Amino acid sequence: MQRNLNQSPATGTETAAQAASFRQNAEGFAKIKDIIFLMLGHWKWFVLSLAVAFGAAYYYLQITPKVYTASAAILVKSDEKNSGSEDMLLDLGIKTQKVNITNEIMSMLTGSVADEITRRLQLNTEYYHPGTFHKTVAYGVELPVTVELPDLGQAESASFSLQLRKDSTIRISSMVLNDKALDGSLTFSMGKPVKTPLGIMTVKPSPYYREGFQDELTISRIPFSTASA
Numbered sequence: 001m002q003r004n005l006n007q008s009p010a011t012g013t014e015t016a017a018q019a020a021s022f023r024q025n026a027e028g029f030a031k032i033k034d035i036i037f038l039m040l041g042h043w044k045w046f047v048l049s050l051a052v053a054f055g056a057a058y059y060y061l062q063i064t065p066k067v068y069t070a071s072a073a074i075l076v077k078s079d080e081k082n083s084g085s086e087d088m089l090l091d092l093g094i095k096t097q098k099v100n101i102t103n104e105i106m107s108m109l110t111g112s113v114a115d116e117i118t119r120r121l122q123l124n125t126e127y128y129h130p131g132t133f134h135k136t137v138a139y140g141v142e143l144p145v146t147v148e149l150p151d152l153g154q155a156e157s158a159s160f161s162l163q164l165r166k167d168s169t170i171r172i173s174s175m176v177l178n179d180k181a182l183d184g185s186l187t188f189s190m191g192k193p194v195k196t197p198l199g200i201m202t203v204k205p206s207p208y209y210r211e212g213f214q215d216e217l218t219i220s221r222i223p224f225s226t227a228s229a
Contacts, residue, residue, distance in 0.1 A: 151199025154224035
């Protein structure tokens, strides 16, 4: 009997603690419930906020042009039997150090290499497709024609709009030469040199051109030094 009397106060304390904990949990649940009902009462504002946020994100992605990067590494193995390898590297603008090891350390003459790549690939001529939010780069299978402007100097710039028609004729307009707008437009056949306000121009079909294909392009010719920089 004495043992039961001694345990009664402890049991009463535990019961009071449990009751207090239950009241706290009930009050916390009531607060959460009130917050939920408050949010449900203003659900239109939450939906509108989400729609604005997703719309802004979508618009940003649409107006931001894609950016591409490329990198490469070159490893030249030393081969004493191949005496012409050094001359071949010098023709490409690559200087090799005179060291007698299996793998030679080489340093590139960056300027000359970039100039040669720009000249061979004609990287100073840029092609774009017009778009709703921004123009997109046209290359590879998306580029039906290529343009040559041999009369333009390396320091000159030019741009124009090109329309490719079903009958393989070309129409150019909105011509700009060295930041000066030029009036008029021209229509001519593909593959033949034509005299234009921008000088002699030749529009040639690319490997991906198909008969009856139609397209619109914006073509920009930038200074050679800018393209190779």
